[in-house]
Amino acid sequence: MLSSCRKALYTLAKHSARSFQSSAMALSRFEYVKQFEQEEKLLPNCWVVVRIDGKGFHRFCNVHTFTKPNDLDALQLMNLAGMTVMQEFNEIAIGYGQSDEYSFVFRREASVYQRRRDKLVSYVASLFTSAYMFHWKRIFDARSVTMRYPPSFDARAVLYPTDENLRDYLSWRQADVHVNNLYNTTFWNLVASGLSNSDAEKRLQGTLASDKNEILFSQFGINYNNEPLIYRKGTILLPKSVCIAEKKQKLIVPIFDDLIGDAFWVKHPEILDKKAKSDDAFELGEDLSQPVVRYQLEVHTLRKAGMKKLETSMSTLQTDAS
Numbered sequence: 001m002l003s004s005c006r007k008a009l010y011t012l013a014k015h016s017a018r019s020f021q022s023s024a025m026a027l028s029r030f031e032y033v034k035q036f037e038q039e040e041k042l043l044p045n046c047w048v049v050v051r052i053d054g055k056g057f058h059r060f061c062n063v064h065t066f067t068k069p070n071d072l073d074a075l076q077l078m079n080l081a082g083m084t085v086m087q088e089f090n091e092i093a094i095g096y097g098q099s100d101e102y103s104f105v106f107r108r109e110a111s112v113y114q115r116r117r118d119k120l121v122s123y124v125a126s127l128f129t130s131a132y133m134f135h136w137k138r139i140f141d142a143r144s145v146t147m148r149y150p151p152s153f154d155a156r157a158v159l160y161p162t163d164e165n166l167r168d169y170l171s172w173r174q175a176d177v178h179v180n181n182l183y184n185t186t187f188w189n190l191v192a193s194g195l196s197n198s199d200a201e202k203r204l205q206g207t208l209a210s211d212k213n214e215i216l217f218s219q220f221g222i223n224y225n226n227e228p229l230i231y232r233k234g235t236i237l238l239p240k241s242v243c244i245a246e247k248k249q250k251l252i253v254p255i256f257d258d259l260i261g262d263a264f265w266v267k268h269p270e271i272l273d274k275k276a277k278s279d280d281a282f283e284l285g286e287d288l289s290q291p292v293v294r295y296q297l298e299v300h301t302l303r304k305a306g307m308k309k310l311e312t313s314m315s316t317l318q319t320d321a322s
């Protein structure tokens, strides 16, 4: 009894000391420095794209022995980090990731942080980075790859005033992965066949896409179009209602598709027009086995089990009390 009285008095004293401190702060002569803070608000009614990019990932990938030119696990880790960002902000219409970068498209009407640029950009970068660290073991433990040093990501926000500009932005990023991946796939196959890095570079100098396709096919029997979609097209993340065990559930789903043509935008009209949301559940198909989906389902199951445990202990408590 005495100790709980002491505790209450102590808490009261602590609170009064704090409120005295904060009112003293408010009156301090140093207060004026706040006026130096500048706040940039992102233009209203524009799409806001926040793109993060791994810093010095050429080295990071080498140090962590990522497979060349594509490391499926590393890409899945990027997707898990992208999913975490999408779960945090319900105003993101679409996420798009390739290589060491991810773009997050905030809706025109997004009001997150009152559209304060610094807040938004720094929060997305820090959440993405911590999520990348958080999910690392889940992906790389099986390969016994330990993190040798902390990765970091820069971020920028770019505004797009029209839907066409936004589509062109995403097309630009997807065209980029196509150009790089075709080059890298051919380059690393040439190196694997015995050419030195500089000879492989020379061999590819001035070649067109069709030449690289031809080298891949005639020299290595590879039909580039049969390479995995995730390497050729990157990963699109969309928030969707999915039917799992006959129940509808909101999930961030990975989609591996062409987004340059119109078909994608017809299939997913809710990206550009929020009101176009369909009531039909999205069919996951074989993407059910994607780490991004498996993780969300696991969390959902754990939460449900936790709730059940809580309900059981609550009802035990109630029975004990009566």
Ligand SMILES: Nc1nc2c(ncn2[C@@H]2O[C@H](COP(=O)(O)OP(=O)(O)O)[C@@H](O)[C@H]2O)c(=O)[nH]1
Pocket (backbone or CB within 6 Å): 053, 054, 055, 056, 057, 058, 059, 061, 062, 066, 067, 068, 069, 070, 071, 072, 074, 075, 099, 100
């Ligand atoms: N081995 C490997 N490297 C990758 C992979 N994805 C991205 N990278 C590396 O990450 C780099 C990303 O490009 P960029 O951002 O321009 O280079 P940075 O400035 O070093 O981060 C690529 O040039 C690759 O070296 C991958 O799946 N496997």
Ligand SMILES: [Mg+2]
Pocket (backbone or CB within 6 Å): 053, 054, 055, 056, 057, 058, 100
């Ligand atoms: Mg980078």
